[in-house]
Amino acid sequence: MAFTRKSLILAAMLLAGATLAENMVPLDVKLPGASFKGTPPANMPTNSYTEPYSDAPPAPLMVPPGLQNLAPKSKLTTSSSNVMNGPLEKLVDGDKEPSETSIVLLKKGTQFVQMDLGSPAENFAIVIWHAHAQTKVYHDVIVQVSDDPEFKKGVKTIFNNDQDNSSGLGAGTDLEYFETRYGKRIDAKGANARYIRFYSKGSTESALNEYTELEVYGRPAK
Numbered sequence: 001m002a003f004t005r006k007s008l009i010l011a012a013m014l015l016a017g018a019t020l021a022e023n024m025v026p027l028d029v030k031l032p033g034a035s036f037k038g039t040p041p042a043n044m045p046t047n048s049y050t051e052p053y054s055d056a057p058p059a060p061l062m063v064p065p066g067l068q069n070l071a072p073k074s075k076l077t078t079s080s081s082n083v084m085n086g087p088l089e090k091l092v093d094g095d096k097e098p099s100e101t102s103i104v105l106l107k108k109g110t111q112f113v114q115m116d117l118g119s120p121a122e123n124f125a126i127v128i129w130h131a132h133a134q135t136k137v138y139h140d141v142i143v144q145v146s147d148d149p150e151f152k153k154g155v156k157t158i159f160n161n162d163q164d165n166s167s168g169l170g171a172g173t174d175l176e177y178f179e180t181r182y183g184k185r186i187d188a189k190g191a192n193a194r195y196i197r198f199y200s201k202g203s204t205e206s207a208l209n210e211y212t213e214l215e216v217y218g219r220p221a222k
Contacts, residue, residue, distance in 0.1 A: 061125055
């Protein structure tokens with residue numbers, strides 16, 4: 001049976017994809033303690049694009065083996081002129097507990113925390129904990145990466161649930177979600193970048209922006 005060049009290339013691609021899939025492992029995330037929340041109030045002002053509430057563990061996020069959490073060694077800055085209950089470095093100290101002392105608060109409106117990894121990295125998974133002591137939904141959660149610290153060029157959006165473009169960064173297609181102890185796990189698909197921005201615009205509970213912990217799993221760029 002004769003094989004064409006096209007069929008041989010396709011077979012090689014399928015084999016490479018299968019090999020890559022076999023080498024992937026579940027992302028291992030250290031979880032904070034549980035907090036009593038109950039079910040969301042019936043009158044909570046969610047959107048039509050908000051995921052249904054669930055306290056079940058999310059599906060495993062598959063990543064290459066050997067990744068490290070790059071966040072603890074990063075440098076953090078923010079768009080907020082006032083950081084309450086800081087310092088900002090609390091967001092990468094490993095404390096994800098549902099406690100007021102674990103939370104950093106930023107001003108109202110669309111604000112971001114920017115992470116400088118120090119050098120370009122292949123970023124495969126991002127995990128965000130805003131505040132999970134009570135049932136709430138954060139608005140305009142957007143994650144972008146770039147090699148430009150000003151985010152004026154080479155910007156790639158990893159996640160965007162601002163479907164009405166109220167933050168002016170482009171309308172997203174991702175869903176809003178309820179905060180839980182599991183954090184929001186985002187597949188960054190190996191995005192190569194040095195800088196990461198984490199946006200939000202308040203929640204169903206408050207106009208302020210709360211952040212508890214940020215984790216970025218990756219490896220040095222090749």
